[in-house]
Amino acid sequence: MALFQTDFPWLLALTLAPLAGALACLAFRRSDAVCRALGLATSLAVLGMGGLLFVLLGGPRGPGWLLREDFAWIPRLGARVSLGLDGLSLVMVLLTAFLVVVGVGVSWRREKRSAPLFYALVLVMESGILGVFLSLDLLLFYLFWEVMLIPMFFLIGIWGHERRLYAAIKFFLFTLAGSLLMLLAILGLVLFHARETGVTTFALEALLGTRIPGVWAPWLYAAFLLAFAVKVPLVPLHTWLPDAHTEAPTAGSVILAGLLLKTGVYGLLRFGFPLFPGPARDSLPWLAGLALAGLFWGAWVAFRQQDAKRLVAYSSVSHMGLVLLGLAVANPIAFEGGVLQMLNHGVSTGAMFALVGMIAERAGTRRLDELGGLWARAPVLGGFFLFFALASMGLPGLCNFAGEFLVLTGAFRASPWLGAVGAAGMVFAAAYMLRLMQGVLWGPPRSDAPWRDLSLREGLVLAPLAAVVLWLGLHPQTFQDPFRALAGAMALALGGGGAP
Amino acid sequence: MSLPEVLSLLPVLVLAAASLLVLMLGLWVKSQALLSALGVLTALGAGALALLVPPGVPEAGGMFSTAPYARFFTVLWSGVAALTLMGSVRYAAGRRFPPGEYVSLTLFAGAGMALLSAASSLVGLFLGLESFSLVLYILIAFHRGSAAGIEAGLKYLVLGVTATAVLAFGVALIYASAGTFHLPEAMAGIAEGASLRPLGLLGWAMLLAAIGFKVSLVPFHLWTPDVYQGAPAPVAGLLSAGSKGALFSALLGLVAGVGAGLRDLAPVLWLLSGLSMLLGTLAALRQENVKRMLAYSSVVHMGFVVMGLLDSSFAGREAVVFYLVFYAAVSVGAFGVLTALSSQDGEPQQLAAFRGAGFRHPFRAAALAVFMLALAGIPPTGGFMAKLGVFAAAIHAGHLPLAVLGVVASLISLVYYLKLVMVMYMSEESAPPLHRGSVLESLNVAVCLALVMLLGLAPGLLMEWIGRVL
Numbered sequence: 001m002a003l004f005q006t007d008f009p010w011l012l013a014l015t016l017a018p019l020a021g022a023l024a025c026l027a028f029r030r031s032d033a034v035c036r037a038l039g040l041a042t043s044l045a046v047l048g049m050g051g052l053l054f055v056l057l058g059g060p061r062g063p064g065w066l067l068r069e070d071f072a073w074i075p076r077l078g079a080r081v082s083l084g085l086d087g088l089s090l091v092m093v094l095l096t097a098f099l100v101v102v103g104v105g106v107s108w109r110r111e112k113r114s115a116p117l118f119y120a121l122v123l124v125m126e127s128g129i130l131g132v133f134l135s136l137d138l139l140l141f142y143l144f145w146e147v148m149l150i151p152m153f154f155l156i157g158i159w160g161h162e163r164r165l166y167a168a169i170k171f172f173l174f175t176l177a178g179s180l181l182m183l184l185a186i187l188g189l190v191l192f193h194a195r196e197t198g199v200t201t202f203a204l205e206a207l208l209g210t211r212i213p214g215v216w217a218p219w220l221y222a223a224f225l226l227a228f229a230v231k232v233p234l235v236p237l238h239t240w241l242p243d244a245h246t247e248a249p250t251a252g253s254v255i256l257a258g259l260l261l262k263t264g265v266y267g268l269l270r271f272g273f274p275l276f277p278g279p280a281r282d283s284l285p286w287l288a289g290l291a292l293a294g295l296f297w298g299a300w301v302a303f304r305q306q307d308a309k310r311l312v313a314y315s316s317v318s319h320m321g322l323v324l325l326g327l328a329v330a331n332p333i334a335f336e337g338g339v340l341q342m343l344n345h346g347v348s349t350g351a352m353f354a355l356v357g358m359i360a361e362r363a364g365t366r367r368l369d370e371l372g373g374l375w376a377r378a379p380v381l382g383g384f385f386l387f388f389a390l391a392s393m394g395l396p397g398l399c400n401f402a403g404e405f406l407v408l409t410g411a412f413r414a415s416p417w418l419g420a421v422g423a424a425g426m427v428f429a430a431a432y433m434l435r436l437m438q439g440v441l442w443g444p445p446r447s448d449a450p451w452r453d454l455s456l457r458e459g460l461v462l463a464p465l466a467a468v469v470l471w472l473g474l475h476p477q478t479f480q481d482p483f484r485a486l487a488g489a490m491a492l493a494l495g496g497g498g499a500p
Numbered sequence: 501m502s503l504p505e506v507l508s509l510l511p512v513l514v515l516a517a518a519s520l521l522v523l524m525l526g527l528w529v530k531s532q533a534l535l536s537a538l539g540v541l542t543a544l545g546a547g548a549l550a551l552l553v554p555p556g557v558p559e560a561g562g563m564f565s566t567a568p569y570a571r572f573f574t575v576l577w578s579g580v581a582a583l584t585l586m587g588s589v590r591y592a593a594g595r596r597f598p599p600g601e602y603v604s605l606t607l608f609a610g611a612g613m614a615l616l617s618a619a620s621s622l623v624g625l626f627l628g629l630e631s632f633s634l635v636l637y638i639l640i641a642f643h644r645g646s647a648a649g650i651e652a653g654l655k656y657l658v659l660g661v662t663a664t665a666v667l668a669f670g671v672a673l674i675y676a677s678a679g680t681f682h683l684p685e686a687m688a689g690i691a692e693g694a695s696l697r698p699l700g701l702l703g704w705a706m707l708l709a710a711i712g713f714k715v716s717l718v719p720f721h722l723w724t725p726d727v728y729q730g731a732p733a734p735v736a737g738l739l740s741a742g743s744k745g746a747l748f749s750a751l752l753g754l755v756a757g758v759g760a761g762l763r764d765l766a767p768v769l770w771l772l773s774g775l776s777m778l779l780g781t782l783a784a785l786r787q788e789n790v791k792r793m794l795a796y797s798s799v800v801h802m803g804f805v806v807m808g809l810l811d812s813s814f815a816g817r818e819a820v821v822f823y824l825v826f827y828a829a830v831s832v833g834a835f836g837v838l839t840a841l842s843s844q845d846g847e848p849q850q851l852a853a854f855r856g857a858g859f860r861h862p863f864r865a866a867a868l869a870v871f872m873l874a875l876a877g878i879p880p881t882g883g884f885m886a887k888l889g890v891f892a893a894a895i896h897a898g899h900l901p902l903a904v905l906g907v908v909a910s911l912i913s914l915v916y917y918l919k920l921v922m923v924m925y926m927s928e929e930s931a932p933p934l935h936r937g938s939v940l941e942s943l944n945v946a947v948c949l950a951l952v953m954l955l956g957l958a959p960g961l962l963m964e965w966i967g968r969v970l
Contacts, residue, residue: 029862073958073960074958074959074960074963075960075964076818076960076963076964076967077959077960077963113859114859139888142879143879143880143884146878146879146880146884147880149878150873150878153918154925157925157926158925158926164926165926168922168926169915169918169922172914172918173914173915176878176911176914180907180910180911181907183888183891183907184891184895184900184903184904184907187888187891187892187895187903188895188900190892191892191895191896
């Protein structure tokens with residue numbers, strides 16, 4: 001802890017470090033090799049900082065702040081660069097740092113067009129995501145929220161597959177539609193606060209206590225909810241997701257599924273629920289319903305897909321439905337499970353996208369009826385595929401199991417019906433994953449072209465992912481400890497532990 | 501006018517005198533670079549004078565204020581004139597513009613805008629407006645080889661003169677209702693209970709119509725796309741940044757003078773703002789020509805500024821001024837990029853000409869992409885902070901539906917701004933390379949880019965300044 005007694009702004013440095021790397025990439029844009037190295041070095045450095053924070057600040061923690069930083073920014077508007085790290089943001093920061101390294105690793109030498117721009121965009125996006133997870137000022141949060149959007153738009157649009165333009169603009173419009181309404185709601189909230197206290201401020205802590213005139217509170221909450229629900233995504237706002245995930249380059253899919261979706265849930269936990277507890281409580285039954293709808297709808301549509309990448313994309317809709325179910329039942333166990341499930345999903349789906357990317361590179365197709373025989377042709381790659389697919393299905397001992405178990409336990413406690421229906425959704429997950437494995441792993445090879453097995457670089461990307469999957473499966477406490485008390489406090493503040 | 505009064509207008513006089521001097525010099529000196537350098541230095545000097553030398557008296561001739569507010573805009577328009585001149589050296593030389601006239605007229609436009617922003621009476625308003633409008637009539641049609649340019653100039657002239665007539669009539673009616681040209685007293689004529697209130701309101705309506713024409717608010721906007729398309733790119737930037745901004749800076753003073761009477765004007769402003777945002781956006785969607793798209797985009801942005809005008813509180817006026825500064829920077833920057841990509845034979849105007857520019861011309865294309873995102877109001881650019889201000893103003897003044905309309909317009913507008921960005925970065929094939937550009941042009945673009953980003957990342961600096969001058 002002595003390390004953090006000093007005045008060094010750790011959080012600010014963490015947020016801005018990727019940005020510095022991005023600028024360096026643009027400065028050295030003549031050499032692809034230098035930029036790749038810069039991309040990797042920066043993302044590893046951020047992972048190092050995140051890891052250090054986790055080692056020093058992890059372990060069982062209370063619900064309070066572990067680190068707080070505050071700098072002047074726009075005095076006239078009462079907006080400040082206000083960053084805070086608690087147990088929840090700690091694990092999200094760690095996940096971000098880890099998955100960006102994975103993203104850089106999977107795209108090594110893969111992005112033919114303008115590598116410097118590619119790495120610069122990935123790093124800018126990392127800054128944005130870290131900023132979202134750390135901001136405690138609504139204006140700053142909104143700024144980072146949009147900053148992570150633009151690089152993703154370019155990643156999909158420049159390096160994506162066939163229908164990339166359509167996917168890129170659809171992604172941008174959907175997310176912006178939600179967030180612009182949230183911006184109006186933020187302004188409304190700030191103006192209400194100013195009218196009540198005479199102080200204009202965007203600070204979350206100050207705004208928490210704002211008394212919002214009765215008719216307005218549900219509307220403001222709805223605007224926040226809409227912005228976050230688009231990101232999560234909540235059915236029926238999910239239609240941008242399959243397109244964006246499928247068309248994005250592999251690194252983009254990994255970051256999109258692993259991180260961007262989580263910002264929506266995080267936003268609800270950090271801002272949506274605490275700012276508007278009353279309307280949030282009223283919305284919980286609806287959220288639970290939509291979460292279950294997403295769980296089943298995503299699974300069903302995933303089952304029907306022919307495109308392996310699209311299948312994984314829809315599986316995200318299904319998994320995020322479960323995360324949201326955890327939030328919607330609003331008791332400590334389910335909340336804890338929901339947050340844990342975010343980590344699980346981030347790692348396992350990130351790995352699935354990386355694998356599908358590697359297979360599509362070799363086969364030249366992602367269609368299940370044209371793939372097959374991976375097990376026979378590339379046993380190591382096939383082994384990893386089996387491993388991560390089983391993890392994604394929720395096999396005990398691998399990552400998703402613990403999170404799903406906690407969410408479902410919480411759901412049972414809230415209402416046996418919810419728990420039962422949710423548990424039935426797990427069967428669906430098994431169905432589409434089995435179909436994916438059947439299509440990719442087994443059966444006769446459809447062409448005679450020789451495949452090389454896993455390269456060293458690919459192994460270096462997949463091995464850490466596998467290790468983390470095992471860690472999350474066998475000893476999730478390491479990651480649960482920092483946010484357990486916090487999740488409990490949040491759930492109690494929201495639902496009082498009762499049924500929705 | 502007494503000597504102290506004349507001296508207090510020194511920055512504007514410097515611009516005007518330099519304009520005449522350059523015009524004379526143009527008879528002998530044929531170097532565009534040399535005369536432009538002189539012009540840039542004078543404009544910067546005038547800006548520095550306005551910034552550093554405090555005026556001796558608060559008002560000159562009962563027509564022009566020398567208050568900090570006026571000085572602020574003198575600095576801004578001097579800067580715009582300097583940047584425009586700096587960015588258009590190669591452009592003007594390549595098209596064989598008579599160097600003396602071009603530089604002289606641009607400086608004079610800067611002087612006119614500064615006068616308009618400083619107007620403290622309706623006469624001053626008229627004088628300032630006319631002095632730069634006349635200049636723009638010429639500048640728009642300055643390229644004699646371009647038929648589109650001549651057409652644009654004629655169109656602007658005919659409609660502009662009509663607007664001037666309407667403005668003069670409106671001023672006369674307001675004078676009749678209040679008995680004075682001086683502001684804000686002249687606005688007392690429309691106060692509730694004033695004996696000649698109907699006359700004053702009619703005058704106001706005509707004034708608004710004329711101003712609506714000049715800043716191209718729907719339904720007075722029809723000239724805008726043609727003029728933008730035909731005018732030389734740097735002149736279009738000047739028109740977009742300066743002439744509209746200067747009018748709004750004057751309008752801000754007018755509206756502030758109305759006080760409680762604003763309640764009756766609010767529905768009109770509401771309608772002008774809403775229509776401009778909505779119809780401008782829908783029209784811009786269909787454009788394949790970048791300059792026409794920027795023209796309709798300016799219609800939308802002026803709608804946003806009017807939205808800010810609806811809130812007469814300090815925050816509302818601050819938001820309007822912030823918006824004007826941002827819009828000046830982004831307009832000069834965007835048209836600066838178009839200028840820098842132009843060859844002697846023509847400007848790239850069609851979207852197709854920009855295919856693959858993102859990789860062929862990395863700096864200028866990136867700058868243009870940032871300007872597009874800024875116009876769309878995406879953080880962390882200045883466009884976001886500007887829109888935030890006017891949205892907050894609208895909500896504060898109780899016009900939430902208008903703010904929602906603004907959000908819808910912003911969202912749709914993203915489609916056409918992103919279209920250009922996507923063409924530059926995401927097309928399969930590349931168009932023939934555009935011009936390499938010159939150092940001065942890149943410097944112009946870089947300054948605007950830095951300003952646009954600074955306004956987004958540290959808007960507090962400008963806000964403090966505006967707070968001091970309002």
